[in-house]
Amino acid sequence: MNALRRNVLKGAAGAGTVAVAVAAGLLKPNLAMAVAPRSAFEAKSVGDAMSAMGASAPADSKDIVVKAPDIAENGAVVPVEVTSNIAGTTSIAIIAEKNVTPLVAQFDLMGGTEGFISTRIKMGATALIRAVVMAGGKTYTAAKEVKVTIGGCGG
């Protein structure tokens, strides 16, 4: 029996197992499409949060608009609107860079939902609000600074 033939057979069996796992929904073909894991929301730094959500080294984009006040008098309620004009936007995440846990929220958009999210966030201190957008398997980002006069993260 020749060794190469053995390996080919083993390889085929392995590939079959992966296909079955994908079909059964055990493995997601594209992890970046899924809602960020809880570890991303619990991460204490922007870098850790980004890598936990699979968004390392995003490219700066002028097609993302982060709308937020220049000065927030009350850090407990800061209105934030993110609009992504990038075609095929599948995910929008909002990060308040100086918060204890910077990743505030992340939304997967599908079924006709446009690249737009409006919400209200808490900010512990003056910081950049960063939007991280995923579109077509690529990651893009834009940020806006908000000055906070009274922090909203208590303590």
Add this chain to the structure above:
Amino acid sequence: MAEPMRIRATMAGDVADVKVLMNHPMETGQRKDAKTGQLVPAHYITTVTATINGANVLNGGMSGGISKNPYLGFKVKGAKAGDKVVVNWVDNTGDKNTAEATIG
């Protein structure tokens, strides 16, 4: 303990403008009670999902960094007046709530 959630969905051209107001304390777990000096336990919404006529349109994750009584606005292209919007949330204690509205 789950308080009602309010949804308003209106058509603007061919896009449904959906606005959701959830009732939730959104405690981060980092705030101290002013009287006792003890940390107030974390209690915040962790996941939000929205469907229109049963089709998933938004899946979201949140941390305690979302403001108390969270507001969420999103826009869905291709939805029609009369379609049913359903929003669900689950918090870190396992509490959950559902609300539905008809796009007007």
